[in-house]
Amino acid sequence: MILLNAFFLSAFLHSTAYSAAISSHDKSSAQKLADPNYGPIPGQSSLYSSYRGKAPPFPGNITDPIAPTAKGPPGTDDLVWQNLLSAEWVIFSFYQQAVEMFNETAFAEAGYPNTTYDRIQEIRDNEAGHLRIFQNEITPTSVKPGACKYAFPFDNPTSFLALATLIEISSMTFLTGLVQMAKLPASQGAMTAIAATETRHETWALLDIWKTNPFGGPSDTVFPYANQILDVTNVFIVPKSCPSENPVYPSPRQNLPPFSPARSTKSITPGSNIALNFTDPTNQPSFRKGVQYYATFFHGPSNISVPIDTTNWPREDIKVRIPPHFEARGIILAVIADTVGAPILATVKAGPVVLLEQPAELGLLVS
Known part of the structure; x- marks a missing residue:
């Protein structure tokens, strides 16, 4: 019933490790990409809008990392761009597999x-085009990550489109966090422009595919800890398949216990009661005795924390009510924290989980 749990559990059973179709292991070709003027330029070439074909477009056809071409300290925002480039390889490969399939x-x-x-x-x-933009944003003193091998759990158009909708709306949310992590105004502006493009993708899906209102209220959800969302995409990466030159993804990585609404969940709209299912048996939370924990829900520009009872977990499920104050639009994003509002990174102890509110029936399926 809860499709995303099935996605995570079956990723390696019901899909192929996707990389061979886009691989290029000619390191000399990859090094040519160190020149930002090499190949079609985003915003100037129509390749990044009007190419039609099964073969991966440039630079997705060159998957090796790009080694640094200069010595010196990393650029101010290089780490943020490296994280974003590694995430973009996941997203590009996801769509490329669908085009081929x-x-x-x-x-x-x-x-x-x-x-x-x-x-x-x-x-x-x-x-x-995003791949090329992100490669060019990383300065010559830092490695530009290459592609890993990926396993995506879809085998028909409907399961692909459902997962695509979740990925696109999650992209909008992690970009609001990455903008906060970037220090240079130019980086912040570029990330905002990319978020606008992801919004267009999501608007198309909501209107044409799901026949629902695409408006998510006056503000999309702001989540400050982008790396926690990026970490969720590691489920699509085949273990030990990334180039050795790649930095840890995401960096820094907390590797928090993931959770989702339990299979018995009937609704994830505001005001609904849900039980929490910690989905990775090898990565379970540790709740300290005497500490009050909270389910902190982010929606729009604000968040609301709800106290939870962890005393009898795991013998008894942790149950919580999604705040009824929220408008049932866009997405709600939830974490488990030991402080009201999850004000700093270290206060988050599990999650996040994305609760898609539009369309509601799809949200329940993929949460």
Whole structure:
């Protein structure tokens, strides 16, 4: 019933480790990418919007890391851009696999508009452009991460589109966090521009695919700890498949215990009661005796913390009510914290989980 749990548990059972189709292990080709003027330039070339084809577009066809070409300290925002580039390899590869796996007929026969496959290719092209932008933002003194091998748990158009919707709306949220982590105004502006593009992708999906109102209220959800969302994407990375030159992803990495609403959940709209399911048996939370913990829910520009009882866990489920104060639009993002409001990174002890409110029926499926 809870599709995302099934996604995580079955990623390596029901999908192939995707990398061979986009691999290029010619390190000399990768080093050419160190020159920001090499190849089509985003914003100037139509490649990143109008290319149509099964083969991966530049620079997605060159997957090796790009070694530093200068000595010296890393650039001010290099770490943030390295994290974002590693995340972008996941997202680009996700769309590239769909382009290779499906065609226009597959989406039409599944009941989606005839333009769906064309839009998927265009989004794939946009994501290729993001790869190049992020590569160029990392200064010459730092490595530019390459692609890993990935396993994505979809085998039909509907499961792909459901996961795509969650990925796009999560991208909008982690970008609001990365903007806060970046120190240079130019970096903050570039990330805001990328977030606007992701918003366009999500708006298309909500209107054309799910036939729902795309408006999420006056503000999308702001979440300050982007790396915690990025860490969730590690579930799609085949263990030990990343280039040895790549930095830890994300860096710094907390490796927090993940959780989701339990399978018995009937609704994730504001005011609903949910039980928490900690989904990784090898990474379970540790609750200290005598400490009050909270489920902190982020929605729009604010958050609300609800006390939770951890005394009898794991013998008894931890239950909490999603704050009824929130408007049932956009997304709600929840973490477990030991301080009201989760004011600093160290106060977050588990999560996050993304609760998709639009469309509500899809939100319950993928939470």
